[in-house]
Amino acid sequence: MTTRKMVFVDTSLCTGCKGCSVACKAWNELPAEKTKLIYGYISQDSTTPTTWTYMSYHEKYENGKMHFLMMKHQCYHCGDPACMKACPVGAISQTDSGYVLINQDKCIGCGYCVANCPWGIPKTDETKNKTYKCTGCIDRVENGLKPACVSTCQPGALQFGDREAMLQTAKARLEEVKKSYPKANLYGENLMGGTTYVYLLLDEPEVYGLPANPTVPSSLTFWKDIIQPYGGWLIPLAGAAAIGSFFSTRLINAASSKSKGGKTHGH
Amino acid sequence: MVTKKERVLRFSGSARFAHWGHTITFLVLLISGLALFSPSLGFLAAIFGGYVSAGVVHRVMAVFYTIIPLACLIANPKGFVEWWKDVFSFGADDIKFLMVFPLEFFGFPVKIPPQSKFNGGEKMNSVITTTSCVLLAISGYIMWFKESFPIGLVQWSYPIHDICMILATTMVCMHAYLGSFHPGSGESFWGMWKGTVRADWAAHHHAKWYEKVTGGK
Numbered sequence: 001m002t003t004r005k006m007v008f009v010d011t012s013l014c015t016g017c018k019g020c021s022v023a024c025k026a027w028n029e030l031p032a033e034k035t036k037l038i039y040g041y042i043s044q045d046s047t048t049p050t051t052w053t054y055m056s057y058h059e060k061y062e063n064g065k066m067h068f069l070m071m072k073h074q075c076y077h078c079g080d081p082a083c084m085k086a087c088p089v090g091a092i093s094q095t096d097s098g099y100v101l102i103n104q105d106k107c108i109g110c111g112y113c114v115a116n117c118p119w120g121i122p123k124t125d126e127t128k129n130k131t132y133k134c135t136g137c138i139d140r141v142e143n144g145l146k147p148a149c150v151s152t153c154q155p156g157a158l159q160f161g162d163r164e165a166m167l168q169t170a171k172a173r174l175e176e177v178k179k180s181y182p183k184a185n186l187y188g189e190n191l192m193g194g195t196t197y198v199y200l201l202l203d204e205p206e207v208y209g210l211p212a213n214p215t216v217p218s219s220l221t222f223w224k225d226i227i228q229p230y231g232g233w234l235i236p237l238a239g240a241a242a243i244g245s246f247f248s249t250r251l252i253n254a255a256s257s258k259s260k261g262g263k264t265h266g267h
Numbered sequence: 268m269v270t271k272k273e274r275v276l277r278f279s280g281s282a283r284f285a286h287w288g289h290t291i292t293f294l295v296l297l298i299s300g301l302a303l304f305s306p307s308l309g310f311l312a313a314i315f316g317g318y319v320s321a322g323v324v325h326r327v328m329a330v331f332y333t334i335i336p337l338a339c340l341i342a343n344p345k346g347f348v349e350w351w352k353d354v355f356s357f358g359a360d361d362i363k364f365l366m367v368f369p370l371e372f373f374g375f376p377v378k379i380p381p382q383s384k385f386n387g388g389e390k391m392n393s394v395i396t397t398t399s400c401v402l403l404a405i406s407g408y409i410m411w412f413k414e415s416f417p418i419g420l421v422q423w424s425y426p427i428h429d430i431c432m433i434l435a436t437t438m439v440c441m442h443a444y445l446g447s448f449h450p451g452s453g454e455s456f457w458g459m460w461k462g463t464v465r466a467d468w469a470a471h472h473h474a475k476w477y478e479k480v481t482g483g484k
Contacts, residue, residue, distance in 0.1 A: 244373070
């Protein structure tokens with residue numbers, strides 16, 4: 001059994017260079033996309049089937065001072081992945097190291113994972129009928145390399161290692177950063193069963209446009225743990241009742257016509 | 268006393284077209300959709316050439332499934348109103364029907380109070396099936412065009428689609444059997460196939476309705 005891995009995203013060191021996004025495309029052979037200027041440095045505001053990690057920038061004004069906050073977004077590789085639960089064809093699996101992967105051979109592009117991911121990370125290519133997201137560079141990691149984004153990060157805002165050790169590093173760094181950013185917090189340590197990408201944020205998650213408490217949707221739990229395993233039995237039950245009735249009606253009718261001397265119920 | 272040869276009209280052409288159009292589209296939708304309900308039913312997708320083409324068939328059928336009843340509603344609103352008027356005139360005789368129906372279903376001789384055009388069970392079927400089918404369509408279109416709807420609505424559409432499918436299919440199992448091989452069904456299949464039923468059957472099974480259409484003769 002392999003230990004759980006972790007990528008520590010220290011946004012206090014991030015310079016917003018988008019090198020992670022480029023390295024991701026290079027390693028995963030994803031084509032560049034035509035981007036447009038959305039605001040400031042923002043040229044992308046969501047993942048796409050061919051952009052698995054992107055940068056977001058947030059300007060926050062406080063006491064006449066501007067805080068320029070930034071972070072990279074990608075699949076969090078949850079400990080308790082909602083996408084995996086939602087997938088109707090078992091295309092999504094989880095490794096012991098904590099990676100959540102879509103098997104492209106099994107994926108049918110139904111988009112159930114897209115609708116149930118609390119961050120809306122996976123994206124479906126409607127032409128190929130396949131859904132894509134960050135693989136965590138499982139192909140590199142399993143061969144002793146760091147993920148592409150981590151290995152390219154110039155300011156050292158991304159670190160990769162065993163989860164326990166990385167969490168220690170993250171917590172020590174948080175103590176440091178809190179001195180200048182009192183609202184700094186770790187995002188992901190315990191969310192969704194503990195994520196593989198854990199962030200040190202300089203401000204509340206909402207400031208970054210992130211859900212403060214992402215959860216597995218209750219509709220998904222209701223659907224997958226109650227309706228599908230138990231509800232469906234109502235159908236064969238109705239079928240069995242019909243078959244039972246087919247024979248019981250005829251048996252009862254035969255018995256009563258015998259006793260009444262050939263007189264049947266007048267249908 | 269009515270003779271055996273006399274027949275009375277029970278279902279108009281548009282009602283029958285709506286019924287059978289709905290039957291075919293529902294069954295194709297059911298088979299093409301069940302593949303995603305449980306992994307053990309995944310083999311059903313192969314009938315359509317795989318999951319992706321099953322999805323295409325499901326969507327194309329969904330359009331006909333929506334259009335057919337709407338078109339019939341527009342073509343014959345009077346028949347539709349008549350149907351629902353009878354369904355909602357749910358009285359003591361309907362409750363009595365439902366109480367003895369489980370026994371009647373399995374063949375025990377029971378005394379059934381006079382029924383209107385639709386008996387208590389048919390009224391229940393009308394309500395459950397129609398509600399399920401309308402919700403199936405609404406939740407289905409939300410899932411199809413999920414980018415256009417709030418994410419919470421999309422997430423709840425999945426279990427709602429499944430619940431309605433289960434309810435509607437359960438009713439189909441009962442309804443199809445009761446309308447064909449159940450000894451008590453008698454003429455009801457022909458009512459929906461040819462439109463007319465034997466007058467003596469109508470007098471026996473739907474006495475209130477029979478008296479109304481024949482003027483109490």
